[in-house]
Structures are given as structure tokens and as C-alpha cells.
Amino acid sequence: MKKYYPFYFVVPALVPYIGIYIAAVLFGFGLALTDWNVYSMSPSQFVGLGNFKMLFQNWQFGLALRHTAIFTLVTAVLKTVFALLLALMLNAKFPGRNFFRAAFFVPCVVSTLVVGYIFNFLYQADGGLVNQALTWIGLGSLAQDWLGDPRFALFSVSMIDVWQWTGFSIVIILAGLQSVPKELIEAAKIDGAGAFRTFQNVTFQFVRPSVNICIILSLIGGFKVFDVVMATTQGGPGFDTEVLGTMIFKSTNGGSLGYSGALALVQFLIITVITLPTLTALRQKEVEL
């Protein structure tokens, strides 16, 4: 009886989770095998892999996948690197440390839509704060239409994501930094290790699990990106910031629920195929301490 106690306590949460979330996801996967369109007068039919065939023949899918991959790579790398550097700085003792820790975390609690709308103004070609700041410091020649120029739009949207979510990664890595034993740092210093060697061989080994979590979460978040793109460019200019999330949204809005279900399933599989091996590879590099 006692060994079932944990199960009894989990059931009230598990039942609605399965009923509402898992069942809905499975229903969505089932939809992907039909040609259901809410605006069509003909009833929906089972089409097997027909939606997937249409999807892989669609140039827009290839474009969206490429943009999503670029967005994910850029944001995952930058968020992790910036978070690691900032966490190391924020781990040191200095006046106002707690203020800066909070300041870096604040963007995470702001709605992504709100952040997107604010950056719409910051990035404006005429009168936007970014271009004004560049002009003030004598770099006016670098001023661009950050969201309207196809050369910069995807990069600009990626930077918004980095700005907003680096704080979240900082918190995770900071937590990992608390587990670094001070005696090992002192021992390394006594042995003559410099700051970089100490960080590389001692600190980073303890922090590696936290960094790995940040990388995995960034990868998953990157492949699921939607709200920041919708709030800023809606996939434009042209299709230069079209991502899988916006493609699913537009397809659903067009009434093609079967097709958008197929898109969503492909997105899920891509995330799974990329993150699981990545997680395994990263875990193998973790040291038993």
C-alpha cells in the first residue's frame, strides 16, 4: 500500500494532464493524417501521408525550416555564452549585485508580445532608438531598417530573443555556480593555475550540467519560436523571417487543420530528433563529481 502513495498523490495532476494535454496532442497528430479544412464543403477524409508529401514539396517549408534553424543556432549560442559570462560576473561579490541579478531577469517576466511591440519602435528606421543611439556615438552609417531589411530582419528578431531570455539562463547557471566547492578553487590557485585554467578545469566542470540544461532549453525554445516573430515581422519582409511557428499559425488560420497538424507533428519530430541526441552527447561530457 505504502509503495503506491507517490502514485496516489500524482494521479489528480496526471489525469487532467493526460486528458487535456496528451490527448489533445495525440488528436493533433491524428489530424495530420486527414485533409480537414474548416472552410471546405466536402467532409474530411483520411489521406495518410498526403499532407506530409505536400509539405515537403512546399518551398515555403524549406525556407521556414532554414530560418528556424538559423534562429535557434544564433540564439542558443549567444544566450548560453552571454549567460555564462554574466553569471560568472554576477557570482562575484560587489555592491549592487542583487540589483543587477534582478535587472537581468526582469525581461523574462515581460510578455513576449509586449517585448516585440517595444522593439518594433526601437528598431524603426526613422527615429528608432537603436539608430538614434548609433548616430549619437558617431556610427550613423550603420543605421538600418532592422526589421524591414531582408539582410538584417532575422538577426534583429534573434537579438530580441537573446535580450529577453539570457536572464533565464543566467539564473540556471548561477544556481550551478553555487555548487562549486571553494576548496577546489583555492587548491587550483595554490597549484599555480591561472584564472582561465581554474575556470576550465574546475568551475566549468561543476557548472556543465547547468550549461547543458540552458543549451537544451534554448534549442527547444528556438525551434518553437512564434510570438516574437508575430509581434515584430509576421514572417516578413517577404518570407525572410518565416519560421515553422508562423507557418503553422497561418495555415491554421486558413482553415487547413490537417495540413497545420502535419506541420506541427514535423516540428515536434525535428525538436525530438535534434534535442535528444544533443542531450545525450552533452551528458557524456559531464564529469562525475
Next chain:
Amino acid sequence: MRPAGKKLLLLALLTAMACGFAACGSKDDAGGAASPSGSAASGATADGGNKPFTLTMGISTSNANKPGLKEMVQLYHEQTGNTIEIQAIDDKQWDNVLNARVASGGELWDIIWDKYRWENQIKFKAAELTNEPWVSRINDSVLATLKGYSPEGKLWAVPYAGSQTIGIVYNKKVFSDLGISIPKTIAEFEAAADKIKAAGITPIYIAAKDGFPVVQVLSSFIPNMEKTNPTMIDDLNANKKKWSEIPEFMDWLKLMQSWREKGYFNKDVATGTYENSQKLLAEGKVAMLFQGEWIVADLKNKYPDLDYGLMAPPSKDGDNYIDQDNPDAMYAVDGPNAEHAKEFFRWWTSKETLDKYGQLNPLLPVFKDQEIDNLNPMAKDAQVYAKAGKTKGHWNNRYLVTYTNDMNNVLAGIFLGTPAEKVAQMWDDFCISQGKQQKLPNF
């Protein structure tokens, strides 16, 4: 306080809060749509008798702000005591909000404004209006077009404004200062554009950032295409031909490519906006825009001194046609309030009401007995084409593939440097993929 007492107090507070939250929502508040009014569609408060009723109308913001609608709704309230609650949705969100409500089976408004399109009667579950008393007063050609959208030849919405045209809006002062008369052939047009460009003025402004201005270029040229290929839309609908197999369409793409290479378009096509295009036209820095009559309200409010007109795009032989869009329409959602909506439509289509509305928003009339004597500059020029029989019904209302914003992005490629053949291929792929998703026959 004893622990039991504290627990009882906490329980009482929680219960009071729950009751308070439940009481905060009114009968009309169904969860907060994106409309400025903050409430979702509501049912009428009518009881089927003679008591005043309230109907909700879903409409995009720019159309809600067009001259005349709010005044007429106010007049209706004063004359009948009934209320039409306009719930305006931001233009950029209109399609998304509307489609999301339809797809989710959520509550729709009692009346929906939209273009008269073939799929709307299914989407909105519209009430049929074929036998309404005002139907026989609609202009025969307009009525035939509207009924043509329904396989059974039925009517599903009431035209609520006049007919709008799409073509080239031009700054008359720029033309007169440079001594340019209205070009009819492509050669004449290019000579005029060269002269305009030499004067340091941008001949044509394309606002690709806002999406919809791009398709107006295609819409403007299609009447001339249909002049030589009258079955092109039918062939496309039946998927007998792709767009890239329509010679007139390919010629148009190549013409646009050549115009881009000659520098007839603005340099900031990708970031050009609809608002900026109006400003530059009014300032005389741009000579021409491809636009529809909806631009008139903005030009009248913001640039009342601008002297502008409408002309048809050029063709090889100079015999040019202009695009005449379907009138904006109001649909009554089939439901408990449909009869009240039909009452409102009968009031709206009375000659007295139409004449009053026409004074406020003068467009080409669609009702036989409608008299409008203060047509806007574009409508005046359009009337010349209409009387000469040089108009064609708007292609997008007859094309079965649903036009999406993404298709604007595909077309924008021709103005941004993508070769004509590539644009045609992408356009075909997009239209066919859309057609398949819509399960259109033969796709």
C-alpha cells in the same frame, strides 16, 4: 482567533472572491476578443417583439472609420431605437481574429462586414437574402456578379457601400507640370515615366512592407489581361492552366521586371508603407500609386488639397479596362438574431438611407435608384470607364483560391529583384498548395 475560525474565514473570503469574479463578467462578455470594445460578440437583447434590440457588427478598423457608417448607425438608432454595436478589429488582426473565431466555433457577431467573397457564406454560416425586397433594386450587372459566387445563384450578403475601383492613382499636378497626358499604351506610359524620373520624381511607389499594396498592381492589370484572355480565371479555377502558363500574366511579370530595371519604382520597396506612399504622392515626390478607392478617405482627411485622379494601366493597344471591385458587404450570421439583422438591412437599403449614405461616402452606386452627385475624384474618373463599358469584375472575388497575405510576399519578389520566371514558379506553387489545402476540385 482559533485555527478553525481562521480556516472558516479563509474559506468565506475565497468564496466571496469567486462570486465576485463570476459577477464581474456581463452577459455580453464572452472572453475578450481583440476588439477595442473589449468584448466578444453578443447576442441581441431582442425578445422577438417590438422592443428595441441590439446587434453586434464585426468590422475592420479602417472600414469602421470610413465616412458614413457611424453616422448611419446613429441615425438608425434615432429612427428606430435599435442599436448596432460596432466592434472594430485592427486591420492587421482582422483576418486572424475572424478566422480564429470561425475555426474554433466561437461566437460570431450578428453582422459581419467583409468583401463579398464566394467562401464567406460558408465561413460565416450566413443567412440567405435572395428573397429580400431590396434585391431587385441592385444594378443588374452587380447582382449577376454577386449571385455568381453561389453555386445555387443565391444572395448571401447586402452590398453596404458603392463599388470601388482599383487602378493607378496619379498626382494631377505632377502630370500637368511636366506636360504629360494620360498614357494609354505601354510605350506612352514608359515615355511618361522616363520624363517623371528625369524630373527627380519617383514614377511609381510600391509599399511592400504593408503587403496589400503589392497585389493592387496585379489587380490593376488583370482587366487588360482578361480583355485578351477572358477565360483565364475560369481556367485557373479549374486548374486547367497554371499562372505561369497564362501568357498575359508572364508578360506582366516581365514588364514589371523591366520597369524595375529602368528605375521606375522607389528604392525602398521592401520597407515602403501605405501611409508613406500617400504622403509622397501628396508632396509630389511620387507620381503614381496602384491603389483602390479605399485610399480616398485617407487622402481626403490628410491631404485635402491633393488634386488626384484615376487611370487604367496601359496595354499594348491602348484599349484599357479598369478593375471594379465588389462592393463591401454585410452578412447576417444565421442564428436567433438573423431576422433583426435583415430588418436593419431593409432600413439600410431604403432609397432615403442610401442617398444619405451616398452623400457621406460617395462611391459608384450599386442600386438602380441610388443618386450620388458628389463622387470622389477617383469615382468620377471610374464612372467614365464604367459608362464606356470598360470595367471588369475584380479577379480575386472570382478566383477560388483564397488570397492570403503570404501571396503578397510572393508577388513582392518581382519588385525586389527576383526574376520573373522564379516569381511565377513560386506563385504557382503557392496557389496550387492553397488550392489543395482548400480541397478545391481538380487541385
